[in-house]
Amino acid sequence: MNRDQRPLGFWLLALFFVAFVVFLYGPMLVIVLLSFQGPEGGLTFPIRGFSLHWFRQLAEGLGVVDIGAALKRSLGLGLAVMAFTVVLSVLAGLAFRKKLWGGSALFFVVVASLIMPSIIVSLGIGLEFRLLDTGLKWVFGALGMTGMQETFNTTLGLYTSALGAHLTWTLPFGLLIMFAIFNRFNPAYEEAARDLGATPWQGFRHVVLPLIAPSVVGIAMFGFTLSWDEIARTSQAIGYVNTLPLELQGLTTTVTTPAIYALGTVTTVVSLLVMAGALALASFFSRLQKQGKRF
Amino acid sequence: MSPPTASAHARTSSSPGHALSAWWQALPLTVVFVLFFLVPLALIGMVSFWDFNEYELLPAFTFKNYISIFDGCSNAAEMCTTFKTYLSTFKFSLLVWLITLVVGFTVSYFLAFHVRSSTVQTLLFVLCTIPFWTSNVIRMISWVPLLGRNGLVNQTLVQLGVVDQPIEWLLFSDFSVVLAFVHLYTMFMIVPIFNSMMRIDRSLLEAASDSGASAWQTLWNVIVPLSRTGIIVGSIFVITIVMGDFVTIGVMGGQQIASVGKIIQVQTSYLQFPLAAANAVILLALVLMIIWALTRLVDVRKEL
Numbered sequence: 001m002n003r004d005q006r007p008l009g010f011w012l013l014a015l016f017f018v019a020f021v022v023f024l025y026g027p028m029l030v031i032v033l034l035s036f037q038g039p040e041g042g043l044t045f046p047i048r049g050f051s052l053h054w055f056r057q058l059a060e061g062l063g064v065v066d067i068g069a070a071l072k073r074s075l076g077l078g079l080a081v082m083a084f085t086v087v088l089s090v091l092a093g094l095a096f097r098k099k100l101w102g103g104s105a106l107f108f109v110v111v112a113s114l115i116m117p118s119i120i121v122s123l124g125i126g127l128e129f130r131l132l133d134t135g136l137k138w139v140f141g142a143l144g145m146t147g148m149q150e151t152f153n154t155t156l157g158l159y160t161s162a163l164g165a166h167l168t169w170t171l172p173f174g175l176l177i178m179f180a181i182f183n184r185f186n187p188a189y190e191e192a193a194r195d196l197g198a199t200p201w202q203g204f205r206h207v208v209l210p211l212i213a214p215s216v217v218g219i220a221m222f223g224f225t226l227s228w229d230e231i232a233r234t235s236q237a238i239g240y241v242n243t244l245p246l247e248l249q250g251l252t253t254t255v256t257t258p259a260i261y262a263l264g265t266v267t268t269v270v271s272l273l274v275m276a277g278a279l280a281l282a283s284f285f286s287r288l289q290k291q292g293k294r295f
Numbered sequence: 296m297s298p299p300t301a302s303a304h305a306r307t308s309s310s311p312g313h314a315l316s317a318w319w320q321a322l323p324l325t326v327v328f329v330l331f332f333l334v335p336l337a338l339i340g341m342v343s344f345w346d347f348n349e350y351e352l353l354p355a356f357t358f359k360n361y362i363s364i365f366d367g368c369s370n371a372a373e374m375c376t377t378f379k380t381y382l383s384t385f386k387f388s389l390l391v392w393l394i395t396l397v398v399g400f401t402v403s404y405f406l407a408f409h410v411r412s413s414t415v416q417t418l419l420f421v422l423c424t425i426p427f428w429t430s431n432v433i434r435m436i437s438w439v440p441l442l443g444r445n446g447l448v449n450q451t452l453v454q455l456g457v458v459d460q461p462i463e464w465l466l467f468s469d470f471s472v473v474l475a476f477v478h479l480y481t482m483f484m485i486v487p488i489f490n491s492m493m494r495i496d497r498s499l500l501e502a503a504s505d506s507g508a509s510a511w512q513t514l515w516n517v518i519v520p521l522s523r524t525g526i527i528v529g530s531i532f533v534i535t536i537v538m539g540d541f542v543t544i545g546v547m548g549g550q551q552i553a554s555v556g557k558i559i560q561v562q563t564s565y566l567q568f569p570l571a572a573a574n575a576v577i578l579l580a581l582v583l584m585i586i587w588a589l590t591r592l593v594d595v596r597k598e599l
Contacts, residue, residue, distance in 0.1 A: 009510060013405040017419070020402055023478065024426055027437035030447075034440055044440045045447050088324045095320035106325055113332045115531055117539020117582060119556040120575045124335025127342055127568055134351075164331035171324060200316075225428040231542050236563045248432050252546050264433035271429045 028268065035261035043256060054262040062255055065247050067263065074244035077158055077166065078227040084163070085170045085223030086216060093178025094204070107175075114172035118232030125165050126236035129156045156239030165233040170226050174219045181215045213285040221278035225271050343572035352568055360573035380553045381581075387469075387544070387554070388537040391476040395533050396526065398477065399484025403525075404518070407492035408500075420489060427482045435475050435546045442466040442474075467549030475547040480536055484529035491525030492518065527589050534589075538582050 034041065038049020061067055096103055113121070132155050140149040155161070189211065193203040209216075231245045238246070244267060251260055343360055346353040368375040374382075402423065410416045426434060441447045442465040449461035464470055495518065503513040519526075541556035555578050562571035 007510075010409050013401065013409055016401055017405045020398065020481075021422060024423065027441055027478075028426070028429070028434060030440050031433070031437040044443055044445045045450065084327075088327065091320040092324040095317040098317035100317045100321055103321075106321060106328075109328050109332065110324075113328060115535045115586070116332075117535055117556065117578060119539045119541055119559050120339065120579055121332065121335065123559055123563055123568075123571055123575055124339045125331055126563060127338050127572065128335045130568070131338065131342075131352075164327065167327050168331050171327060175324070221428070229428075229430040229432075231432065232540075235542075235560065245430055245432055248430070249542065249546065252432065252436055253550065260436065264430070264436065268429050268433055272425075275425065275428055 031261040032265050032268070034258050035265040037258050041258050043258065043261075054258045055266075057257070057259045058262045058266070062251060062259055062263075065251065067244075067247070070242055070244045070247045073158055073241060074228055077162060077243060078224045080159060080163055081166045081170055081227035082220050082223035084167055085174045086220050088167075088171060089174030089178050089219050090212075090216060092175055093182060094208075096175075096179065097182055110172045110175055113168045116168075118169070119236070121168055122165060122233045122236040125161050125233075126156070129154070129161045129237070129239075154239055156237070158238065158241055158243075162234050162238040162243070165237040166227045166230055169230060169233050170223045173222045173226065177215060177219050177222070181212050185211070210285070210289065214282040214289075217278050217282040217285065221274060224274050228267070228271060228274075339572045339575050342569050343576045345569045345572075347567060347569045360569045361577075363570065364573055364577070376553075380555055380558060383553060384538060384555045387472060387476070387540075388534050390473050391480070391537050392530060392533050394473070394477050395481045395484045396530065399481050399488055399529060400522070400526070402481070403485050403489040403492055403522075404514070407489055407495075408518070420485075423485055424482055431479055431542065432546060434479060435543060438471060438475060438478075438547070439466065442471055467547065467551065469548075469552070472544055472547045472552060475543050476537055476540075479543065480533050483532035483536070484526075487528040487532075488522055488525035491522040495521045527592065530589055531586055534585055535582050538585070539578060 033047060034043075034045075035054055036050055036052070037047055037054065038051045039053045041048045041054070058067055092106075096107075100106070133152075136155065137149060137152060140146075140152060189207050190203050193207045198206070229245055230243075231249055234243055234246060242250075248260075248263060248267070251263070342352065344356050344358070346355040346357055346359065364377055366375070368378055406416055406419055406423075410419060439446070443449070444461050444463065444466070446465070448465060449458075452458045453461060499517055499521075500513055503517050504510075508516065539556045541554055541560045544552050544554045544557060555574065559571045559574050559578070562568075562574065
C-alpha cells in the first residue's frame, strides 16, 4: 500500500463511514436540540425559542404517567441487574477456567439465551410466574390460609420476574467478556502468588481481581445500560408496574409535545454518564496497574 | 465464539476438589438460566397444548391452538392472516439483513483495512458502538422530526420543488420500519465482522496483491471468505432480532403493521397464553431452522 497517497477507494469508503456516523448520531442530536425549545415549540422544525420549559413539564409528569417513579424503578432495577451481572459473570468466568463438567452445555444455553427472540423469553417468564401465582393460591386455599389467599396478588414484579428477564439478556454479554479477558490472561502472576503461599481467595483478591478490574467495570456498564433501556424482555414479565423505557414506549403514541424529546434527552444523558463513569473508572484501574499500586 | 478450554491454561489441576469448586462458582449463573430461561421455554412448550377460557388456563393435551393458528390456511385462493404475517416478517428480516450486511461489512472493512493508526481505529469503532448503550425507543422517535409529514425531509423536498405534496410514506410505514432496524442493529453486524477482519493475517493480503490480485479480487477471494464467521454471527443476531421484533415494528409502523412478535404480545396481553405459546413454538422452530441453515453455510463453504 502506498504510504503517502491514499487511493480513491479510501476516500469513497471514508465518505461512506462519515455518512454512516451522521446517520447514527444525526437524529439523536435533532431531538436533543428540539427538547430545549420554548413553550410554543412543536414536534418538528423550525426550532421555536429556547428554554427548559419541556423539562419542567416532564418533572411535573406527563398525563397519568409518573415519570419520577418510573425513573426510580429503572435506576433501582438497573443497579440490581448490574450487581448480579458482575458477580455471577466473574464467578462463572473463573469456573470456566477450570475443568467444568457440563461447561459446554452451559455455554450453549447462555448463547441460546442471547439470540433467543426476546418476546419468547418474556412470554415464558410471564407464564412461569402466572402459573406460580395459581399454584400459590391453590396452596393457600388448601392450607386454609384464607387471609393470605385474599391479600395475595402476584409474584410478578420488578425484583422477581423483571430482574430475571434482564439477567437472561445481560449475563451472556458478561460471560463473553469474561471469556475474552481470560483468553488473554497470563496465569503466571497467579501461580507466583500461589507459590508464595497465597490462599485461593488471596490470589483472587490481590492478583486476579486487580488485573481484570478494568474489564469488570465494562461488564458493570453493560449490565446497567442494557437493563436501563430494555423493553422486549421486560414487557410481558413485569406485572402491574412499568420501567422507564416501557412508559416511554407507551408515551410515543399519546404525547405530542417536545416533552417526550426532553425525556429522551434525560435518559440518553443518564446512559452517556454511566458510560463516561465506566470509562473513567476503567482507566483509573489500569493506571493503578501500570504504576504497580494496589487498591 | 467458544469457551476458553481448560487446557489452554496450564494451571488446571484435575483434583476432584478443584472441579467441585468450579461447579460452586458456576452454580449461581446456572440457576438463573434454569429458572428464567430453560423452565420458561419448557412451560411454553407445555402450555401450547393446553386449553383456556376467559378466566383461566385449563391443563389438557390438545392441538386446538395450533389448528386455530392455521385456520383457513388450506385455502389456496386467498392467503390466511398467519401466512401473510409470517411473509411480512420474513420480508423485513431479509431486507434488513441485506442492508445491515452491506453497510456493516463496508464500515468494518474501512475500519479494519483503511485506518492505519490503531488508536484512531479503536476510537472510530467505539464511536459506532456507543448508540448501542442508549435507548432504542429514543433512537426510533428521533426519526419523527425528520420523517414526519411536516418533518425536515418533507419541508426540504417541498421547498426545493421536488414534490408538491409532503410524502406520506416516510413515517409509520414499511420504509420507516426498515430504516429504524438498520439504524438500531447495524452494530450487531459491525462488531463480529470487524472482529473477524482484525484476525486476518495481513501478510495474506500482501501475498494476494504480490500475486497480481486487484483490490476487488483480494476483497472477494481473501477478505470475504476469511470474515465468514463474523458475517454468520452478525447475520444470526440481526435475523433473530427482526424475526421476533414487536417494539420497532410497533413504534415505527404506527402500531399498524403486523408481525409474529406482535401477535404473541397481543395474545399475551389478552391472557390467551396457550395461543401465544403455540405461536412462540412456531416462531422458535423457524428461527432455529434459519440459524441451522446459516451455520450449514459455514461448513459448506469450508468444504469447497
